[in-house]
Amino acid sequence: MDELPIGRRVAYWRARRKMSQQLFADQIGKSKSWVDKVERGVRRLDKFSVLYEIADVLRIDVQLLCGEMHRQPDSVNCVDQVEVEEIRAALENYDQVVAFFEPPHVDEVELDELRKAVWHAWASFQHAKYGMVARSLPKLLRDAQSADAAYDEGMVTVTDTGARVNAAHLLAQTYQIAASVMRKLGEHELGWLAADRAIGVSHRAGDPLLAGVATTRVANAMLALGRTRPALDLNVQVAHRLAPSSDKEATPARLSVYGQLLLQGAMAAARGGDLATSRDLLRAADEAAERLGRDANHYWTVFGPTNVALHRACAAVELGEHGTAIGTHEGLDPEAFAALLPERRAHHLVDVCRAYTQTGDLDTASELLVEADRLAPSEIRCRPHAHEVMTGVLRRRHGSPTGPLAELADHLGVAV
Template sequence: MSWGGTVDELPIGRRVAYWRGRRKMSQQVFADRLGKSKSWVDKVERGVRRLDKFSIVYEIADVLAVDVQLLLGKEPERRPETQNCIDQVEVEEIRAALERYDQMSAFFQVVPHSPPLPEMHKAVSHAWLTYQHAKYGPLARVLPKLLRDAQAADSAYATTEHAHDAAHLLGQVYQIASSALRKVGEHELSWLAADRSIAVSQRAGDQLLAGLASYRVGSALLALGRVRPSLEVNVNIANRLAPSGELDPDRLSVYGMLLLNGAMAAARIGDSATVRDLLAGADQAANAMGGDQNHYWTSFGPTNVELHRCATAVELGDGRTAVDTHERIDPDGFAALLPERRAHHYLDIARGYTQIGDVDKASEMLLEGDRLAPSEIRCRPLAHEVLSDVLRRTRGAPPAPVAELAEQMGVGV
């Protein structure tokens, strides 16, 4: 969509239209969520009707999930460090980095300088750990430069003996970006980054990295509601990576995660038989590994399989099975998982408790997740939905900690 100028130079109505378009929301859906008519939205976007009440502007910002300052054409205020989310400014910087095509320009001119590969290895490992500790704000601030550096390295080393190594690093950075963007609801951009990783991984000559890139594509497709393509890509690539002969922990980890992701997609369409089959395959792979590991940054192992057993039950609407499974999870195995995995599970199981009507336990799970990894709860649109559901089901005033969390997240009590 082009308006002939930058977004911050536009009248407020045009900015509303721009962000509505970015959110893939029709005027009718937008109007319904605001409690207004489609005609009212159309007049606002064309500048026929003025937005002269701050309360309406804040309501629009809330529906569009953008900082109100962006609608007012101002630089958004950075969120408090405690919230630690990825804001719209950072998303746009990541988008700009993904829109670069340095690999093509390398055919025509001298490639840009890139950092030494050992330095890049350290930076990429640090980015993975930052993601797995659910520190999305700090990750978002380094991702644009990391993307540019990895792209430059991929171009600079393309004709050298280090070509595969440089491509491998870029493939990893695209995957980190894809995962972080999916967390905060930027699903189209997440899909783009994951898709880029598949192409780069093939150049890196690493089947497992390509398999993991397929996992990211499957996750992005699932988030976009493209459930059957997500199921197909996960299962097809898992079948190609199915272990035979000597058991390699790296291969088992990537294979197992593809099966788990496929199970999540099958659960979304209510295919419980496929869910059972895929979980059984993942369970077999996890047991062959002999314990929880983090090969290829997957956190794959028996405990992660159990977390997905809970998550698929929730997707199938079977909160009782999810809660029963949760209560049987080995506490030591769970405690050994990295914060992102554990907090993600608390969010899943909060949904399970709401399904069986136990609002108190659902609240407790959200608070546990927030204590462990605030960004996983406060930054994710899904967590906002779950907390809203908990508040709606709570009789009388919610407990003080829940009310405080709701206020900090901007969820109406």
């Protein structure tokens, strides 16, 4: 963004705020033609009064508008507070209550389009495109809420039971996407709200596996807020309910959701310092992964043998067993690891970076951070957790960091 002409920066932030040229022009008291010329670089912006007015309407710092702000946390890969508030507003929507008084219109095509949008949001999240997902979430949430309200049996008379279930299923998935993104961005209260909503809607969808995955989102939000024991208990309780009791029940989807619950329980136990429980849950997850046979992505869990190994390494870091974490990482099958989605790989590299940092191998820790940024920039540049890990590496180094690490620190706005 720094190298862009100021007109291009105006166009970028105007589009990001979802303003048309006409609406933007009206708000700053100019013509649409004037705005168009500024954005194309035909007309110069050389009055401070106009620059400040534009920055105020776009709700950004005037230095950011002028390209003079060195740190840019609001880059194209990340989400700013204005966009977080838009997601909050969408989560505060209650179309089902309104539907009591004004039944919404049912449109089959909209449900098909919604399914495509939800799939695209999941895929974007797992490729660590957090900014893209977050900026699409307000509309996606409103559309999914409206569709669910339209098809909800308690609100209007709809004979198509399948459509009713599908609408609820899509809304539950949308809430889970919101919970996952908010967790990545450090908005844990919003993440908890979205995940809690997902559980309720999953029950209406009549899908225990969907409810099981939603449980992991709630537990993750609890864990992020320091509620370690409730997070552990919730994961374990639901895992026991979903444990396959026969070969017939041991479908790939069920094994994946069951295994994911075990993994999240293991992480909660590790965060609480409960070594024995963490190991027991990881062992059970290993067994589920062996029955599954290979890494898969049922219910967007990315569950399988490799993901179990990644969680074993992360649990070891939480427990202070840094040698175990490094050994697990170095023992990964390179091909299986490379086949995982970018979000999983980058997340793991940040986890293991902590282990190398604690053992004093700062060169390897630095290399892992740079590699994680190459794989999934948003996982490094948008997550508060990654900033903390970067700061830890830089503080322990003696002398200047390597060129790639210094460049990354500069992008993150972390002092070298």
